[in-house]
Amino acid sequence: MKYLAxxxxxxxxxxxxxxxxxCVEVCPQGVFVMQDKRAMVTDKDLCMECGACxxxxxxxxxxxxxxxxxxxxxxxxxxxGSEPSCGCGDSSPGCC
Amino acid sequence: xxxxxxxxxxxxxLPPFALGTISTLxxxxxxxxxxxxxxxxxxxxxxxxGAFRMNYTVAPGLYAVGDPTALCDVFATANYKLSFDxxxxxxxxxxxxVLVLDTKSINVWCAAGKGTFGTxxxxxxxxxxxxxxxxxxxxxxxxxxxxxxxSASAVLKATGFRVSFGPVQARDIPAYVAAxxxxxxxxxxxxxxxxxxxxxxxxxxxxxxxxxxxFVGAVLLLFGLQPSGILFRDAxxxxxxxxxxxxxxxxxxAFLTPVLLPFVPFRSFxxxxxxxxxxxxxxxxxLLGPVVRTEILLFAAxxxxxxxxxxxxxxxxxxxxxxxxxxxxxxxxxxxxxxxITAAALSLVLLVVHxxxxxxxx
Numbered sequence: 001m002k003y004l005a006x007x008x009x010x011x012x013x014x015x016x017x018x019x020x021x022x023c024v025e026v027c028p029q030g031v032f033v034m035q036d037k038r039a040m041v042t043d044k045d046l047c048m049e050c051g052a053c054x055x056x057x058x059x060x061x062x063x064x065x066x067x068x069x070x071x072x073x074x075x076x077x078x079x080x081g082s083e084p085s086c087g088c089g090d091s092s093p094g095c096c
Numbered sequence: 097x098x099x100x101x102x103x104x105x106x107x108x109x110l111p112p113f114a115l116g117t118i119s120t121l122x123x124x125x126x127x128x129x130x131x132x133x134x135x136x137x138x139x140x141x142x143x144x145x146g147a148f149r150m151n152y153t154v155a156p157g158l159y160a161v162g163d164p165t166a167l168c169d170v171f172a173t174a175n176y177k178l179s180f181d182x183x184x185x186x187x188x189x190x191x192x193x194v195l196v197l198d199t200k201s202i203n204v205w206c207a208a209g210k211g212t213f214g215t216x217x218x219x220x221x222x223x224x225x226x227x228x229x230x231x232x233x234x235x236x237x238x239x240x241x242x243x244x245x246x247s248a249s250a251v252l253k254a255t256g257f258r259v260s261f262g263p264v265q266a267r268d269i270p271a272y273v274a275a276x277x278x279x280x281x282x283x284x285x286x287x288x289x290x291x292x293x294x295x296x297x298x299x300x301x302x303x304x305x306x307x308x309x310x311f312v313g314a315v316l317l318l319f320g321l322q323p324s325g326i327l328f329r330d331a332x333x334x335x336x337x338x339x340x341x342x343x344x345x346x347x348x349x350a351f352l353t354p355v356l357l358p359f360v361p362f363r364s365f366x367x368x369x370x371x372x373x374x375x376x377x378x379x380x381x382x383l384l385g386p387v388v389r390t391e392i393l394l395f396a397a398x399x400x401x402x403x404x405x406x407x408x409x410x411x412x413x414x415x416x417x418x419x420x421x422x423x424x425x426x427x428x429x430x431x432x433x434x435x436x437i438t439a440a441a442l443s444l445v446l447l448v449v450h451x452x453x454x455x456x457x458x
Contacts (some may be wrong), residue, residue: 001288001357001358001417001419002363002419003363003419003420003421003424004363004364004424004427004428005363007421007423007424007427008421008423008424009423022248024284025240025243025260025261025279025284026240026243026261027284028240028241028264028284028285028286028418029285029286029419030281030284030285046419047421048418048419048420048421049421049422049423050209050244050421051244052208052241052243052244055243055244055245055246055247056243056246056247056248056249058249065422065423066244066422067421067422068209068415068422069414069415069417069420069421069422069424069425070414070415070416070420070425071365071411071412071414071415071425071428071429072412072415073415074422074425074426074429075429075433078429084422
């Protein structure tokens, strides 16, 4: 299943890639494959902006505006003027 | 201090999942069973249905599965009891260490998104448990979905432990270990089959049903309100079809849309919900009796409001999916929210006009 096309904020600069393969290891959507000792993006629209790749890329080749793709969290964020985040762990029951 | 803690530890009753205790160079720890008791099973059912999801917990720290030695693998998990239970179940027959992080009783993925299953907590927990004394190697195996919160290189720098992100699902751990700590691309991708989607629907239905009494109250008041007071007969006669439609909107938005997700056209959840809302309106029309069908204002109000309500509820499921991103949901809300508000406001105006005509004021 894929979500909306052409919305992801994922940016990949292959010239910075050192070929460690961490992104392939951490991406839960199979966005990356290794090809010729470098990571390659298969289909950007698969990206769910979780941020695992950017967090674990030691070479600064990846960036993404990571956040929760959760309507309730985003509405709460809009109302309170804060960054969207799940209610998890707070007093209110959250989305996950 | 150490003796005092050990004393307390011995005095305390064993948790139900523990088989006993074992001594390590860093102190006494629980040896846990890989089998689930009936209480573990009911705990899962209750937490899945949202009953006490927020405090289903296990104490952070180090645990043993089987009879691990200093050479055995260390698997990290969250202190949401269900995460811990699934891991110990899947490690059945293995000798391993389980490092439970303090994620405030939240599962790995959500906690990683929040940062509680994160670099800082992992570093802290490694040192608090004295893991470097318990094992002689310097390897940690984390659930892959924890990678959102954990920077492997920062953990290596701070603790000397090298993090490997294992499979997404704990059930793939034996195969992953057997393959020499290599995962297939299958093991690295999160799937979202119908069964998983169905398991998540109670968490969509329950919050919506909690608001339902307000909806019932508003509908009955609106239909029952007469110049002579509130008439119960009118409230039921006019209101029941609307209550039925409201219930149907919740059912189609919070249950049918998630379950049938890939089969409903469009990628947008708002559009998926709209389609399901329109379909369920069509299905319900013959059951609604003459009131809604003959009163054009009520008819229009219902068609404006309920498909929009279904769409809004379906959009909420983005919080439970494995594949929706923040930018996409923001885009849907930016277009959707003004439309939902307009639809709700217009249908309210139509209902008020209907009441005014009913009272013979115009």
